[in-house]
Amino acid sequence: MRIVVVGGVAAGMSAASRAQRFSADAQVVVFERGGFVSYGACGLPYVIGGEVGAFSDLVARTPAQMRARGIRVRTRHEVTDVDARAGTVTVLDRAAGRTTTEPYDRLLLATGVSPVxxxxxxxxxxxxxxxxxxxxxxxxxxxxxxxxxxxxxxxxxxxxxxxxxxxxxxxxxxxxxxxxxxxxxxxxxxxxxxxxxxxxxxxxxxxxxxxxxxxxxxxxxxxxxxxxxxxxxxxxxxxxGVTPNVELARAAGVRLGKTGAVAVNARQETNVPGVYSAGDNTESLHRVTRRRVHIPLGLPANRMGRVAGVNMAGGEARFPGVVGTGIFRTFGLGVARTGLTQAEAEALHLNAVSVDVTSTDHAGYHRSSRPIHVRLTGERGSGRLLGAQLIGHNHLSVKRVDVVAALLGERATAQDLFDADLAYAPPFSGVWDVLLVAADRLQRTL
Amino acid sequence: MRIVVVGGVAAGMSAASRAQRFSADAQVVVFERGGFVSYGACGLPYVIGGEVGAFSDLVARTPAQMRARGIRVRTRHEVTDVDARAGTVTVLDRAAGRTTTEPYDRLLLATGVSPVxxxxxxxxxxxxxxxxxxxxxxxxxxxxxxxxxxxxxxxxxxxxxxxxxxxxxxxxxxxxxxxxxxxxxxxxxxxxxxxxxxxxxxxxxxxxxxxxxxxxxxxxxxxxxxxxxxxxxxxxxxxxGVTPNVELARAAGVRLGKTGAVAVNARQETNVPGVYSAGDNTESLHRVTRRRVHIPLGLPANRMGRVAGVNMAGGEARFPGVVGTGIFRTFGLGVARTGLTQAEAEALHLNAVSVDVTSTDHAGYHRSSRPIHVRLTGERGSGRLLGAQLIGHNHLSVKRVDVVAALLGERATAQDLFDADLAYAPPFSGVWDVLLVAADRLQRTL
CATH class of the missing domain: 3.50.50.60 (FAD/NAD(P)-binding domain)
Incomplete structure (x- = not known):
């Protein structure tokens, strides 16, 4: 079994590692157009800003480390074409300027996105x-x-x-x-x-x-x-913005979705037998709307890669989908979201309602407390949660978006969130965590 | 309708506020033995330590503020006896040294705990x-x-x-x-x-x-x-440790549970008609074990109080129970738990297994990252989550215990946690949040 992975960053490297771990017999080859593999691209702004020592710190595993684990990694090798009928890829060795044809049994397109x-x-x-x-x-x-x-x-x-x-x-x-x-x-x-x-x-x-x-x-x-x-x-x-790199998918006869990214099933299989796709170039299922979306972010990319890796190696794994979680920090502010915004829900003709709560992240009387704003969105009638948006003046406070993200995966209601037995001590939250305050207000409006 | 509340701190004050808000006709009277009502007792150590300016900062609402909302608050008034058949309480005015008999239609025992x-x-x-x-x-x-x-x-x-x-x-x-x-x-x-x-x-x-x-x-x-x-x-x-204050419950003929605290149903009703109990003196349902437990903590106390208040005023509310969440900080360390520990699960003869993961709270390469340890416990066979314990060297990092706490309320599995679309950016977590790493490892052992 020869598994060829195109792209050696988040999804590609996750897939290669998983495939190799799942099946020691599989021969796993990764072709990466650039000079680096397995690095945290999300960390780039923090190297610029001086919060990470060096760009090399972003590299989780070097090609040599991957090779030691039995994975062949070829950097500066660009896959320029796919012949899905023959089961081959055309590879340009950019250093040598030489092109070869490489066979595959399973092919993963993990080609990522390009900046617009x-x-x-x-x-x-x-x-x-x-x-x-x-x-x-x-x-x-x-x-x-x-x-x-x-x-x-x-x-x-x-x-x-x-x-x-x-x-x-x-x-x-x-x-x-x-x-x-x-x-x-x-x-x-x-x-x-x-x-x-x-x-x-x-x-x-x-x-x-x-x-x-x-x-x-x-x-x-x-x-x-x-x-x-x-x-x-x-x-x-x-x-x-970014645009998915789908040239190879097109060359392979792989179907794209309405979003313009590669369409796959839950096993990360494309419509072309033997050809998989994972990561930022690939659509995913939105678990709240049940629609296909293109949300190129680190965790889903890694997760899709793992799923593809297991399946390519003969195992059985399924990608659960996303709920549209995102988070960032800018200056002192943490900003997070999950699910749908009110505007997104309305665009989908959902009967959505949002409540806004401004409170403190910790007990109001504690010197560490900072303002936090939560907008919580739910669906009238069903009572289910649709999404949350958080802005916190201690940036870490918005990581509590994860509570809503996890509950969205369970199709929980505002009442379920309100009933959650969240942790309370004064340096961590108010006795009623701001999420509970928002859930209480939301369920009374739904 | 005359509602008498015994105890004016967390549960009692929540109940009084809710009852008054639910039914403007209800006459709500709170008798508090001490001189303060509606304060955050959990903040006491932080006043001692200098992280809260003054003890008075812990007071959320003064008796005067409560009175302005239509609630009669009598501090330094101790309820010394209950005659449930007559529907009266005996009240000692500690300042005047005078005892009176006060009628009630609904009585709430929110008498809290005493230090052992x-x-x-x-x-x-x-x-x-x-x-x-x-x-x-x-x-x-x-x-x-x-x-x-x-x-x-x-x-x-x-x-x-x-x-x-x-x-x-x-x-x-x-x-x-x-x-x-x-x-x-x-x-x-x-x-x-x-x-x-x-x-x-x-x-x-x-x-x-x-x-x-x-x-x-x-x-x-x-x-x-x-x-x-x-x-x-x-x-x-x-x-x-603490022991529940149940003297008045005994006087009223109210049944205690095996834990020694007051036994109630989900509406916070005791076995005595018209007599409710809420807060630290009261048992609650553990949603993981479905057993009655005595966990005297701030959030459940407030929550029980709200439920009792609504029900006493003629509404319908139910206490969902707890999952045993707790959190504290000591020095640089945050410590949190929810659900059951391995030892607790074994004592209940559950087929439990725990995994331990030590990682970083933020991206390992980011200068803000600190060690965090997660122990995640699940049940063999069913795959369901049973509990989590977290220790973090940035104390705020352990607030992510809330993700597990919320999922325990949904009777979720380790796979459900692993599938959660948690928020990732380098100053907030690794691409695989430590909870996901633990869930992955746990579900492979269950």
Whole structure:
């Protein structure tokens, strides 16, 4: 049994490890286009910001360590084509410039996503960056040294995390967002404003409703032309979203879903026999809506990879799906969500209602207590929970989103959440944890 | 409708508020033996330790504030007898020294617990304390000023919280525990040792397996005689447990459960018509074992109070029960548990198995990451979760116990926990949250 994995980061490496562990007989080969495998891409902003010592710290396992576990890892090897009928892939050794054909019994597409580059971002100007992999991070880090003015384009996870990181590096930061507010795809509108205000407190010049039209500079970027005038910058980060890498899937005859990512079943099988897909390039089942979604995040990617690895090696595993959980920190603020926002629920024509509670994360009288805001969303009639959004001024306080995330997987009701016997001591929460306060209020409105 | 509430702290005040809110017609009267109502007793150690400004900060609502909401609050009024047949209580006005008879239609016993005082602790010596209410706290605080050596007797929640508080106040601290380890009723043996080691790192002289025989001193305590010799101390805290205050229940003909606390149904009704019981003096249903337990803690007390209040006022509410969640901080350590420990499960003849995982609370490469230990317990055959114990070196990290607590209420399995779509970003957790790592390992052993 020869298992070929295309892509050696989260999903790919999880799959390779699992397959190898499940079946010692299987020959597992990983082709990775880049120079690094098995690293935590989510940590890149924190290396930039100085909270992680070095980019190499993000590497969980080196190719040599993987080889010691019986997995063949070929970095700088790019799979350029798939012949699903023949059961082969075409591999370009980028160092040698040589192409070979490699057979497979099972093929995993773990090709991830690429940052979206608007037309204006296709440039040769130095100082213009995206942040997806370690070389991106190293390039950005080099640009930041000696730079004074950064402009981040895009107010999503990466943009918001980088805003803090670049302020920590002493740069002035302008953040441009095309939409009316930051964190627009993550939170309902009232909560978005809270995030923007925190950025502003942190010294970020946030400008929403701004469209970038072009770049200025010769050799090195000096600014951005926008519909609201010129923004000077000697470092520009383009963080306007990602798009799944599906070229190989197309080549293999693999069906894509409506989201544009690869369609799979719960075993991570595509429509092409022997071809699996996992990770950021792949759709997943949303357990609240039962629809297929494309949510490229670390945990689902790793989880899909494990499932694919077991199944490719002859085992039986199923991906349970996601509930749309996400979390980030920007400056002092923790921001988390799970399930559906009110806006998302309404777009799906669910009879949704949300309640907002502002309280403290710990007992109000305890000196460690900080404000926390919870928006909890439920469905009228059924009483079931649909989602939660949290903003906490001690960032760690929003990790309690996990309670709702876990209950969403059980299709629990607001009453179930209210009945939960949550932990209480003054340095941890109020006697009624803010989640319970929100659940109480929600179940009385449902 | 006249509703009489005996005891004005957690359960009693919750009940009074709910009853009054549910039925504006109801006349709600609260008799409180002490001088304070509606305060957070769990905050007492943090006032001692300086993390809360003043004892008065613990008061959520004053009697005047309660009166403004239509609730009559009589502090320093002790209910000394109940005539359930006549529907009256005997009330001693402690200030006036006068006794009256008060009628009720519904009576709530929210009489709480009293600290256990061993024979040797019945003393007139100054400097010997228990910590249950605000006057206890004020007395202890006064004793601590100018004191040099504290001895805490008992290694439970209060003893462990006070050990930190008194070290913060600059005292030398000896902690004496009769059993073989601290936190003995809360954790399995291997985890108890971790707590002791943290106390020792904090400069506490922990001595286990020691029995106190008596006190020394004239007028003021100077030390404790033990089976292992003399311990010098100018402040002694007796924190060896609590016992439910059930004298009035007995007087009313109310049945007690096997635990010694008041037996109630899910509506908080006792066996005596019109007489309810709620809070620390009352048993509750354990949702994992379906047995009656006596777990006197803040959240269940408040919850029972609310349920009793609604029902007394003519509504319909049910107490869902507890799952045995508890949490505390001592020095840098957070300690939490929910459900059953391995030892508790074995004592109930469950076919239980536990796994231990030591990992980091945040991404291992992030500078904020600290060690966390999770012991997760499940049932062979059914695969269901039975409990979790957590010890974290950033104390806040153990609040994730709530995820397991919530799932225990749903009778979820280890697989359900593993499938949960928990939040991940490097300053919040590893990509596989330590709970998921533990769940994965557990479900493979079940």
């Amino acid at each position: 580059r608007p037309d204006w971002a296709h440039t040769d100007l130095a100082g213009v960056h995206v942040l997806r992999d370690i070389p991106d991070g190293e390039a950005l880090d080099a640009s930041v040294r000696g730079a004074k003015r950064a402009c981040i384009v895009g107010g999503g996870y990466i943009g918001l995390e980088l805003a803090e990181a670049l302020r920590a590096r002493g740069l002035s930061v302008v953040l441009l967002e095309k939409g009316p507010e930051v964190a627009g795809r993550m939170l309902d509108r009232p909560l978005q404003a809270q995030v923007r205000e925190e950025l502003e407190r942190g010294g970020v010049d946030v400008r929403c409703g701004v469209t970038v039209q072009g770049l200025t500079g010769r050799g090195h970027v000096t600014g951005l032309q926008t519909d609201r005038g010129l923004v000077r910058a000697d470092v520009v980060i383009v963080a306007v | 005082r061993p024979d040797w602790a019945h003393t007139d010596l100054a400097g010997v304390h228990v910590l249950r209410d605000i006057p206890d706290g004020e007395a202890l605080d006064a004793s601590v000023r100018g004191a040099k050596r504290a001895c805490i007797v008992g290694g439970g929640y209060i003893g462990l919280e006070l050990a930190e508080a008194l070290r913060a106040r600059g005292l030398s601290v000896v902690l004496l525990e009769k059993g073989p380890e601290v936190a003995g009723r809360m954790l399995d043996r291997p985890l108890q040792a971790q707590v002791r080691e943290e106390l020792e790192r904090g400069g506490v002289d922990v001595r286990c397996g020691v029995t106190v025989q008596g006190l020394t001193g004239r007028g003021h305590v100077t030390g404790l005689q033990t089976d292992r010799g003399l311990v010098r101390a100018d402040v002694v805290i007796v924190a060896v």
